Every structure is written in structure tokens, then in C-alpha cells.
Amino acid sequence: MEYDRSLISAITAIDADQSPAYNSIAMQIWEHPEVSFQEEKSAALYMDRLARVGFRIEEFPEMAHSFVAEFGSGDPVIGYMGEYDALPGMSQACTTHREPVVEGGPGHACGHNLLGMGSLVAAETLATLIRTMSFQGRVRFYGCPAEEALGRIPLVKAGRFNDADAIMTWHPADVNTPHRYTTSANLALVFSFKGLASHAGMAPQNGRSALDAVQLFNLSLEFMREHLNPGIMLHYVISDGGQRPNIVPESAATFLYIRAPSAQQVREVSKRVIKAAQGAALMTETKFSIEIRHGKCDFVPNTSIQDSLLSAMQSIPFPHPSKDETNFARDLQRTVPKNDRPSTLDPIAAPRDLLKRPLHTNIGDFGRGKRIGGSLDTGDVSYVVPTGQMNAATWPVGVGNHTWQSCAASGSSWALRAAQWAGMCMALVGFELVSDEKHTLLEAAKAEHRQAGLHYKSTMDL
Numbered sequence: 001m002e003y004d005r006s007l008i009s010a011i012t013a014i015d016a017d018q019s020p021a022y023n024s025i026a027m028q029i030w031e032h033p034e035v036s037f038q039e040e041k042s043a044a045l046y047m048d049r050l051a052r053v054g055f056r057i058e059e060f061p062e063m064a065h066s067f068v069a070e071f072g073s074g075d076p077v078i079g080y081m082g083e084y085d086a087l088p089g090m091s092q093a094c095t096t097h098r099e100p101v102v103e104g105g106p107g108h109a110c111g112h113n114l115l116g117m118g119s120l121v122a123a124e125t126l127a128t129l130i131r132t133m134s135f136q137g138r139v140r141f142y143g144c145p146a147e148e149a150l151g152r153i154p155l156v157k158a159g160r161f162n163d164a165d166a167i168m169t170w171h172p173a174d175v176n177t178p179h180r181y182t183t184s185a186n187l188a189l190v191f192s193f194k195g196l197a198s199h200a201g202m203a204p205q206n207g208r209s210a211l212d213a214v215q216l217f218n219l220s221l222e223f224m225r226e227h228l229n230p231g232i233m234l235h236y237v238i239s240d241g242g243q244r245p246n247i248v249p250e251s252a253a254t255f256l257y258i259r260a261p262s263a264q265q266v267r268e269v270s271k272r273v274i275k276a277a278q279g280a281a282l283m284t285e286t287k288f289s290i291e292i293r294h295g296k297c298d299f300v301p302n303t304s305i306q307d308s309l310l311s312a313m314q315s316i317p318f319p320h321p322s323k324d325e326t327n328f329a330r331d332l333q334r335t336v337p338k339n340d341r342p343s344t345l346d347p348i349a350a351p352r353d354l355l356k357r358p359l360h361t362n363i364g365d366f367g368r369g370k371r372i373g374g375s376l377d378t379g380d381v382s383y384v385v386p387t388g389q390m391n392a393a394t395w396p397v398g399v400g401n402h403t404w405q406s407c408a409a410s411g412s413s414w415a416l417r418a419a420q421w422a423g424m425c426m427a428l429v430g431f432e433l434v435s436d437e438k439h440t441l442l443e444a445a446k447a448e449h450r451q452a453g454l455h456y457k458s459t460m461d462l
């Protein structure tokens with residue numbers, strides 16, 4: 001699909017006008033990283049800004065620092081999601097060598113300082129277009145905290161997305177592509193076993209070891225792997241292994257992740273895992289309890305929206321990196337061991353040739369039919385609303401999430417420009433959804449969602 005040139009010019013002009021304000025927000029958040037559940041200042045920056053440009057703000061009671069900002073009236077309702085949490089221990093200056101700003105402090109190694117800003121650009125731009133062209137429809141910015149921990153599951157469970165017609169978001173990355181690939185559904189559980197303490201030398205016969213139960217439980221998981229469908233993963237740590245060898249451990253625990261291609265498979269496997277825990281408790285005469293930490297559905301990409309996102313990405317000119325930006329990217333790229341660099345490209349079937357250049361400045365279309373091992377809380381949203389997602393090349397090719405290099409790159413001038421570009425692309429698709437009187441795209445997206453036959457149930461609800 002071809003987008004109107006005058007519309008593209010209008011969008012780039014709106015962005016150019018507000019660009020310093022957008023950069024300021026993204027950089028304030030990068031310079032003052034706040035980890036999950038503590039994003040007080042980051043969320044306030046977005047709420048203040050959105051209120052100032054005419055959005056109505058509603059804070060949600062389900063999660064601290066979550067909110068929605070809405071502009072316009074009537075239907076359709078187009079939502080953009082913004083994240084803003086940082087990662088512990090990832091503090092890093094905007095340099096091409098490892099250099100924490102605060103030793104052991106948090107840092108934006110997943111680029112969520114950019115993620116929120118790009119979605120802000122999209123929401124504000126679409127609001128401006130709705131206002132100046134007098135279109136019917138509402139645009140929302142969803143403030144989504146704690147993506148790196150619990151994620152927006154409580155908001156989805158509370159029905160906060162149910163009345164939206166379409167949702168879009170994006171993620172900082174090393175390539176430009178619609179997010180064609182799915183992600184793994186997961187569930188994080190802690191199995192805590194309780195036994196009976198006794199002196200391990202004097203009276204071991206009086207003790208019942210919770211650590212024995214943990215070890216038998218973990219061993220059963222090892223045997224279970226053989227009989228799981230391909231793509232299902234179990235990974236665990238012993239989060240409590242007792243205190244001292246001369247005390248029969250009264251308590252011990254396994255912290256386990258279950259990952260699978262679909263939420264339904266996670267639920268099925270979790271039932272078998274619980275049986276294994278029951279067996280371990282029976283064998284050792286211990287008791288156990290389960291704590292559900294968090295869980296995410298797989299991401300179901302909406303092809304109709306993502307086809308439009310691809311067209312938008314091909315229509316809004318991608319920024320040209322300056323010489324300094326290119327050099328910075330090349331130096332940063334070289335700090336990633338050569339053999340490690342393809343690990344960002346291979347899972348989404350992006351060609352390794354891209355590694356020949358420091359930055360991906362073309363528009364790709366990768367990942368169709370692929371699934372990555374990681375999980376995203378966008379998955380839960382995609383079960384209830386047609387959801388489109390894209391990646392923008394804010395980082396050098398070969399730089400992956402959660403590294404000091406991605407943290408460094410997320411504070412660079414290049415990353416700010418790429419984030420704004422992502423916002424403009426999403427605004428353009430939002431405008432297509434709002435302005436088309438026949439609602440061609442919206443109806444196609446909804447029909448696709450209906451046909452997928454999704455019934456939302458959080459993986460946390462066993």
C-alpha cells in the first residue's frame with residue numbers, strides 16, 4: 001500500500017517540531033534509570049507531557065506507575081504501549097567500552113527509555129492529526145511498567161485493553177523489521193519444600209530433608225525433558241538449598257521457568273511438573289507450596305497490522321546516520337565477539353550479511369513463521385486485541401538486548417532518531433486505521449484476530 005506524500009510530510013513536520021522534547025524525555029529516563037516497580041519519575045514524565053498536550057490521564061490501580069492517557073472521542077480506539085523500566089546491574093555510559101556510570105547500578109540495556117518515547121511520538125502525532133483534520137476516534141498511550149518482571153498481565157486481566165480496537169508497539173533492536181515472529185509463552189514458579197530439621201550427624205533419622213525433595217524434583221524434570229514436545233523448555237535454579245551441611249535442611253526451593261510455543265502448552269506442562277513435585281514430596285515425607293511469580297502468553301502477531309507497518313516503514317524515510325554515529329556504531333559492534341554477533345539475526349532468519357555494516361538502515365521483513373525463546377508481555381495483549389509490533393534499528397547490528405552495548409547505544413543520538421522514526425511509522429498506521437471510513441484495515445485485523453480463535457487466560461492462572 002502507498003501512503004499519501006502530503007501525509008508523510010505532515011507527520012515528519014509534527015515530529016521535527018517536537019523532537020527536542022521527545023529526546024529530552026528519553027534521555028532523562030536513560031540518565032535516571034528506574035527498575036521494575038520503581039518507575040515513579042519515568043511514568044510521571046510521560047503523564048505530565050501527555051496531560052500538557054491535551055490527553056486525559058487515568059492511573060490504574062492494578063499496578064504502580066501504570067496509566068492510560070487518552071485523546072479524542074468516539075471510535076475507533078487505537079492504543080500505543082510504552083515501557084520505561086531499566087535493568088539492575090546494567091549501568092553503562094554512552095561509550096564503546098564497558099564503563100558503568102554507577103558501579104552495580106541499573107541501566108537501560110533493553111532500551112525502554114527509547115521504547116516509551118517512540119510510542120509517545122506515535123500517540124502525540126496521531127492526536128495532532130485527529131485534531132487538525134477533525135477525525136473521529138480516540139488515541140491512547142498505555143503506560144506499562146515492570147516489563148522486565150511481572151509485565152502488564154494485571155492490566156490485561158483487569159480488562160484494560162478490552163475496548164481498544166487495535167494496539168501497536170515497537171522494540172529497540174539491531175534491525176528494522178515488522179515483528180513477524182512469535183515469542184514463547186512462559187510461567188515462572190517457585191516450588192518450596194518443607195521438611196524437618198535435625199542434627200545431620202547425631203540424629204539424621206529424625207530429619208526429613210527438603211533438599212532431598214528439591215533434588216528429586218529437579219531430577220524428575222531432567223527425565224521429563226525427553227517426553228516433552230519440541231520447543232518446550234524447563235530451566236531452573238536451586239533458590240534455597242538449606243543452610244549448613246550439619247543440619248538436615250528444613251526448607252529448600254526450586255525456582256523454575258516453563259517455556260513453550262503456546263500458553264496452552266505451558267498450562268499442560270505445568271500440570272505434569274506439579275505431579276513431579278507431589279512425587280518428590282511423597283518420597284521424602286515433605287510438604288511443598290507453589291508461588292507463581294509471573295507468566296506470559298505467546299505473542300500472536302496480527303499480519304494485517306504488520307503489513308501496514310511494513311508499508312509505513314518503507315514510506316517514512318529512515319534517518320541517515322552521521323559519520324560520528326556510524327563510527328560509534330562500528331566501534332561498539334566490534335566489542336561483541338564475532339561469533340556472537342549472528343545470535344541476534346539467526347533466530348528471526350535475518351541474513352548474516354547485515355553484519356557487514358555497523359547499522360541497519362534498510363527496511364527488512366524478517367521472522368515470518370519463526371519463534372524466539374524469549375517471552376514478551378505483549379503476548380497477553382495480543383490475545384485480547386489485534387496487536388502489531390515492529391523493531392527499529394537503534395543499536396548496531398549484532399548487539400542484542402540486555403548487554404552493556406545495548407545500554408550504551410540506547411543513550412546515543414542515533415538511537416533517539418531511530419526511536420522517533422518508529423513512532424512516526426506507528427502514527428501513520430494509526431492514521432490509516434482512524435481515517436478510512438470503510439475501516440478496511442481495521443476489519444481485516446479484527447477478522448484475522450477472530451479467526452485465530454484465541455481465548456485469553458493468563459498462564460499464571462493454572
Ligand SMILES: [Zn+2]
Binds near residue numbers: 147
Ligand atoms: Zn525490552
